[in-house]
Amino acid sequence: MRKITKEVTIYDLAKALNVSPTTVSRALNDHHSIGKDTTQAVKKLAKKLGYRPNSVASSLRKNKSNTIGVIMPLISRPFVASVISGIEEEANQAGFNVIISQTYDSYEKEVANAQTLYSNRVAGLIVSLAMETQTYDHFYPFMQKDIPLVSIDRISDELETDRIVIDNFAAAYKATEHLIKMGCRRIAHFGGAQHRNVYYERQQGYIEALKHYGMEVEDELMVHNKLSLEEGRESMAQLLSLPQPPDAVFSANDSAAVGAIQVAKQRGLHIPQDIAFVGFNDDPISSIIDPALTTITHPAFEMGKIAAQQVLKNRENTDIVQSQTIVLKTELLIRASSLRKTT
Amino acid sequence: MRKITKEVTIYDLAKALNVSPTTVSRALNDHHSIGKDTTQAVKKLAKKLGYRPNSVASSLRKNKSNTIGVIMPLISRPFVASVISGIEEEANQAGFNVIISQTYDSYEKEVANAQTLYSNRVAGLIVSLAMETQTYDHFYPFMQKDIPLVSIDRISDELETDRIVIDNFAAAYKATEHLIKMGCRRIAHFGGAQHRNVYYERQQGYIEALKHYGMEVEDELMVHNKLSLEEGRESMAQLLSLPQPPDAVFSANDSAAVGAIQVAKQRGLHIPQDIAFVGFNDDPISSIIDPALTTITHPAFEMGKIAAQQVLKNRENTDIVQSQTIVLKTELLIRASSLRKTT
DNA sequence: TTGTACGCGTTATCAA
């Protein structure tokens, strides 16, 4: 039979040491006003008796927990997993925990998650919006209570928060320009939902590069799908059945690009001679596919760290501060899938 | 200037409706003893006033939160990400949240995470042990307080908890047997740290299969590394420089197998004719590498769901129940990397 | 079916 031991509280410590609970509380929190010996004695006894701080009680009293809430579309995406690791690292260093929740790109789930995290009185919230989301009222309670709110990657103009993003437009422009310089003349694009900033901006970067180099922007070469491996395959098949198929694809993510490469290979096309590919994200699969996929690198871990830093920084800040937008650098990582010639 | 609105509490609702806070509390929790009209009126007003339950206060009062703690080695591993999704799905359905923490396979991190989760009074804990961990005292407080504790995948004999695992021995046996039946005669093995059950069992399955088919178990063919892609490469290079290199590799995970395949291809070896490969986990990269990697499928999502179910089931259970071990099925997924002949 | 009164463990406030 297991023994259910009663919890040790600061009262128990106080009694045993003949001091007040206040003193114990302060000692445990390294309050400056407590004598060194007292502090040491308290900590020593706490250790001896196996005292475990009850952060629930502390959170209630302070009306704020030591937990940062995180809402992400899907943690199994390598990009997202890295972002979370970055958040965790920074949060843990500051003694904060992280509650992670997934939306599966559903608006409903996002609303539910936001409410739950609010109920848990998270000290801050880091969000990457669900694909579906187009209204933002569910974040209003956080803003009303001045709970730091930071958007990552997938943001919205209608949601005024600190933002950690990359320059999707520039990255896409660079990717497309690279294909052009490699001699590609009919460049297709796989894009995602256009109401989500990242996909819109990537498509705009693509379009702008084409225009700048005097190439036509053709609707039949701009495909919108869910950017899964499967849909990448389907879209590729569709493009290859055009009277004039493309000689390159710039995909808004790696999964779809990899699917497309698989189809192209099956059809006996030579990559990159017959058709070149550029993806986006630098997921692990991008370096495994053969030929290796040229892609855009994302500083995901860094983005997570900065997001957590912003939350921690804004934590005590009741002032009216302008929301910040931090834009991180991306790089074009050239690999075999697009390297038609060496410059 | 943002307004900091005061929180709406059950007291506010009570006053407005001229009932007691008790009634409000019960109504919100659908307590049977409260009249239908009262309940409805309370809920309606709660919605109108934007009442948000304070789960921190509730947790303190009940001395138990509605949060399940999760400790995993590294969430960016596809297997782990799936497990977490399974946990989340089940937990959310029951109105529970999930706090996720990573150990990065470090013992110290694991201890710290356990303490933090304990301080947060999680309602249960789901753990997949860090590679380093060899002592288990940090889980003792949970057992003492009868907080449901469930181990997943990476377990220990010394840690008596419910367990959700796969039959690593059988899976490894099947994988090795498959290679034998494909005509391989010098089968190497990539294994991980042997004090961690999963890697030990996989190696034992490998050894047992060799023995059963009258093949010799050679030390030089059993390589232990960290099973990363990079170390897979190194180990492969090393094996290929043997006087008698292997004609097959059974790797305890996919990453190392993929690295090995890359090296074999670079050396001009034909796969699977010259050398065959089997991995473990069915990670996304296993189907992207060319030739596609034969591997063992893991019901990761399912394992997560069951783990959460166990936690929820044991939640109110102060009885002395024997800890359960649930073993899930794996499958050998045969792909081109090992298919030397069709049977 | 509803209400009264208390306590969960901690910290903020004010006083000493």
Add this chain to the structure above:
DNA sequence: TTGATAACGCGTACAA
């Protein structure tokens, strides 16, 4: 440098 006291918001024994 320390202490007494109240309060955070909720749930529950007990009473009505």
